Amino acid sequence: MNLLKRISFKDQAFQQREGAILDAATRILTRRGFDLMTMDDVATEVGVSKPSLYKHFKSKEELAGECMIRLLDAASEHLSSLPDTMPAIDRMRSLLAWALHLRLQGGLPFLPATSPHVRDMLVKNLGYTMRALKLNSALSKILSEAQKAGQIRKDLPDAVILFSFYSRTCDPAVEFLRLYSKLSNAEIVENMLAAYFSGLTATNAKPTL
Amino acid sequence: MNLLKRISFKDQAFQQREGAILDAATRILTRRGFDLMTMDDVATEVGVSKPSLYKHFKSKEELAGECMIRLLDAASEHLSSLPDTMPAIDRMRSLLAWALHLRLQGGLPFLPATSPHVRDMLVKNLGYTMRALKLNSALSKILSEAQKAGQIRKDLPDAVILFSFYSRTCDPAVEFLRLYSKLSNAEIVENMLAAYFSGLTATNAKPTL
């Protein structure tokens, strides 16, 4: 029993360190992207040596993949946590707002979009692909609910709406606004949501709202 | 005079080769991004040796900078080419459509958005910055015209609209749609414009249009 306990302790420490590595890698991926992230960077930021990283993740690609998997899981979890009574469009808003806040805190990288190399890397990662499909099917369902309820226009293909949705989570405009405007993080999120959902053209129908 | 002529010929060939290098580099930047583009790639694609590249551009960063400068000039030129009678919002549409078509043909990289490294590189490039400011001021003017004419909503900060506009030119959704949907290039552009300008929410005001 003592033995088991000790092993369990060790495991816990191991798990905790793994979490720290993933946190650091996620931050660095957000700041610098996959190509510019070095394993030295990650090791330094976590406070371990480079070979130790390789005890946890057998390559840089696997490390990046695990970061993205954890994020997809968090996104699915966020969706699940929303009350069933919430209108579909508000669930979409809520997920996008969650992602944008995460991004503004430096915790959501760009990855899938970046380059063919990175995209291929993720597509080949079975765990990533499975979770991406799961999230996508959950979102498709919400989208069709929103359309049935008359909250989202029906004249755009689903793919346009969904891919745009994903792309908004890594919209460079967010970064530019953070750097070059005086808007607070909350205002940036609010404006991005407004621009995405309502568009830019003046609504000459609604009078002053 | 013969001498001058010969020099002039040589210069022409030199200029032409420079254009070919820029074309190739722009394509590769679009496909692979700055970090993954190697000078060997460029040399091979153009059909010259690597040291020759360095006779034209003193570094990889300068080469990328010149690619972007040429694109900014082309964008400004496109704006200038539009008839004065065209409504402001249609000029914005036209510029975005031009950029998206260029992107779909593999001729418009991602760069400014990508990473702090790349962004810094471009900001330090005086020629790039000057042209970016020039284009930005032209677009700001068009935007305020469109707002005065009641074509664009006035409740969003200018920065939100303009940065979103630039970001739409390198929207990953375009790439995803090209890869994973069956839409033609023209349809992709049309849908992206529709989503950007009109938004996603159903316009319960307009009946069936």
Place this chain on the structure above:
DNA sequence: GTCTATAGCTGGATAGAC
């Protein structure tokens, strides 16, 4: 001005001691 060849460096991954 163009090439071949190479310097010099960086970064992913690992061997081997503890």
Place this chain on the structure above:
DNA sequence: GTCTATCCAGCTATAGAC
């Protein structure tokens, strides 16, 4: 499992012959 020290590939940039 963790470290120090190191290997090796690939890249930017240049020296030097023609």
